[in-house]
Amino acid sequence: MEYFLELILGGLTRGSIYALIALGYTMVYGIIQLINFAHGEIYMIGAFTALIFTSVLTLLGFNEIAVIVLASLAAVIYSSAYGYTVEKIAYMPLRRASRLSPLISAIGMSIFLQNYVLLAQTSDFLPFPNLIPEFEFIKPYRHIISSPEIVILITTSTAMILLTFLIKFTRTGKAMRATAQDRNMAMLVGVNVNRVISITFVIGSALAALGGVLIASHVGQINFYIGFVAGIKAFTAAVLGGIGSIPGAVLGALVLGLTESFATGYVSSDYEDVFAFGLLVLILIFKPAGILGRVTARKV
Amino acid sequence: MLRLKNVNSFYGNIQVLKNLNIEISRGEIITLIGANGAGKTTTLMTISGLVPSRSGEITFMGKTIHNMRPDRIVSLGISQVPEGRRIFPYLTVLENLDMGAFLRTDRKNIKKDMEYIFDLFPILSQRRNQFGGTLSGGERQMLAISRAIMARPVLLLLDEPSLGLAPLIVRQIFEIIKKINIENQTTVFLVEQNANLALKAAHRGYVMENGRITLSDSAENLLSNENVRKAYLGL
Numbered sequence: 001m002e003y004f005l006e007l008i009l010g011g012l013t014r015g016s017i018y019a020l021i022a023l024g025y026t027m028v029y030g031i032i033q034l035i036n037f038a039h040g041e042i043y044m045i046g047a048f049t050a051l052i053f054t055s056v057l058t059l060l061g062f063n064e065i066a067v068i069v070l071a072s073l074a075a076v077i078y079s080s081a082y083g084y085t086v087e088k089i090a091y092m093p094l095r096r097a098s099r100l101s102p103l104i105s106a107i108g109m110s111i112f113l114q115n116y117v118l119l120a121q122t123s124d125f126l127p128f129p130n131l132i133p134e135f136e137f138i139k140p141y142r143h144i145i146s147s148p149e150i151v152i153l154i155t156t157s158t159a160m161i162l163l164t165f166l167i168k169f170t171r172t173g174k175a176m177r178a179t180a181q182d183r184n185m186a187m188l189v190g191v192n193v194n195r196v197i198s199i200t201f202v203i204g205s206a207l208a209a210l211g212g213v214l215i216a217s218h219v220g221q222i223n224f225y226i227g228f229v230a231g232i233k234a235f236t237a238a239v240l241g242g243i244g245s246i247p248g249a250v251l252g253a254l255v256l257g258l259t260e261s262f263a264t265g266y267v268s269s270d271y272e273d274v275f276a277f278g279l280l281v282l283i284l285i286f287k288p289a290g291i292l293g294r295v296t297a298r299k300v
Numbered sequence: 301m302l303r304l305k306n307v308n309s310f311y312g313n314i315q316v317l318k319n320l321n322i323e324i325s326r327g328e329i330i331t332l333i334g335a336n337g338a339g340k341t342t343t344l345m346t347i348s349g350l351v352p353s354r355s356g357e358i359t360f361m362g363k364t365i366h367n368m369r370p371d372r373i374v375s376l377g378i379s380q381v382p383e384g385r386r387i388f389p390y391l392t393v394l395e396n397l398d399m400g401a402f403l404r405t406d407r408k409n410i411k412k413d414m415e416y417i418f419d420l421f422p423i424l425s426q427r428r429n430q431f432g433g434t435l436s437g438g439e440r441q442m443l444a445i446s447r448a449i450m451a452r453p454v455l456l457l458l459d460e461p462s463l464g465l466a467p468l469i470v471r472q473i474f475e476i477i478k479k480i481n482i483e484n485q486t487t488v489f490l491v492e493q494n495a496n497l498a499l500k501a502a503h504r505g506y507v508m509e510n511g512r513i514t515l516s517d518s519a520e521n522l523l524s525n526e527n528v529r530k531a532y533l534g535l
Contacts, residue, residue, distance in 0.1 A: 171402070174391070174398065174399060174402075175399075175402065177388070177390065178388050178399050181388045181389060181390055181391065182386055182388055182389075184382075184386075185382065185386040185388065186399075187348075187349075187350060187374075188348055188350070188370065188374065188382060188386075189374065189379075189402050189403075189447065189451065190370075190371045190374035190375055190402045190451065191399075191402060192369065192371045
């Protein structure tokens with residue numbers, strides 16, 4: 001039973017990290033029908049920024065908590081700036097082009113950013129310090145859940161609640177939903193659509209950066225390639241849940257995380273990808289639009 | 301108030317609007333009639349800035365607007381009810397109305413305007429928490445017009461409001477268009493295929509053929525014009 005609980009909590013942790021990244025995919029897809037292949041790289045850049053800031057701040061003698069908070073903040077700001085710039089450089093000029101063009105541009109951006117970090121940093125794995133301290137109150141339950149897992153779960157659920165609030169109740173959120181549903185009509189009621197798209201990229205990037213910091217600190221090492229791997233998983237989660245749907249991305253990510261956790265726990269970690277993608281295939285056979293995806297037949 | 305001078309618009313390489321000249325004064329209801337594919341919808345989209353004009357000039361209340369972003373044009377007071385209603389399907393009726401008032405900041409008056417809308421169309425009040433996509437055709441048209449009114453426009457552009465609606469609802473909608481014109485001093489530019497209906501509601505009219513204005517006159521004269529009667533009124 002305890003083992004089962006441990007697997008569930010491990011799966012939820014993993015899933016909530018996927019969710020942070022998957023939200024960026026699904027929001028961007030929802031609003032401009034683009035699969036942003038460079039999104040994983042934004043997450044990777046978040047992790048690197050956090051690493052650089054952590055090293056500098058530690059050298060300067062800041063205390064642990066200050067280091068975590070400032071490094072995460074820096075990662076979020078940096079990655080958002082990258083996400084914003086990538087959209088302006090690589091996607092905005094192609095707004096009226098066929099759907100394939102921005103897709104190719106996205107792949108190009110992904111390769112560029114990977115190699116840029118490879119050249120600017122190194123191809124080796126870099127150790128990432130464990131930023132999250134061991135909590136006292138967790139000690140009795142250590143065999144079930146670790147401190148980093150708790151921090152990850154709390155941070156991601158807070159971020160998701162804030163996001164839900166933003167999308168549901170704010171003016172910007174309403175403009176985002178309207179733009180996703182009918183871009184030209186949104187313009188006709190006075191929405192500055194380019195700005196809404198920029199905001200979407202910034203929010204998605206900020207969430208991905210948060211995921212980058214949390215996972216890097218949990219796993220303990222990073223390199224220029226982590227964005228690709230995490231990106232594929234998060235993208236799978238987004239498709240699983242129904243791409244374009246925000247609750248779908250979160251649900252898909254949690255299902256994926258739990259599947260992998262149970263596959264690792266009861267079968268073998270070699271088979272976690274088999275189970276993850278096997279599940280994707282099954283869901284796409286029986287529900288092609290994803291778990292919460294909308295079938296896109298619209299009355300005109 | 302609105303003036304199109306020698307406007308030329310293209311879709312790719314195909315010229316849709318050819319040397320278009322239209323003038324609308326404050327308080328008028330002006331209609332633009334013509335067959336399918338004459339360029340009526342393109343005219344409205346060009347005014348709203350969604351289709352760029354390649355040459356010519358569009359001015360609105362003394363400001364040049366043909367190079368403006370669509371959202372800036374809306375902020376000057378031009379709202380459009382596009383063809384096919386274009387209700388946001390996964391926003392509720394209330395949220396759709398809220399989107400109409402997107403650029404306004406005067407919360408109190410927004411509330412008042414919503415009450416006014418619910419007076420005009422009680423059915424929308426009953427459906428206020430339903431998704432826009434679940435409404436019937438007539439309800440969608442009511443919502444589309446209401447959404448545009450929520451912007452408190454100076455100039456209201458209407459594209460085929462009668463399309464696909466039962467005669468009773470069409471009559472109701474035209475009554476309301478006239479009511480808005482009189483009560484709120486809103487200028488209306490009405491594009492219609494149903495020429496009879498449009499000319500009866502309007503003060504003046506333009507006839508469009510193949511992207512050109514071929515005729516413009518008072519609505520009365522157009523209704524009795526031999527060519528118009530033959531081509532558009534089926535008489």
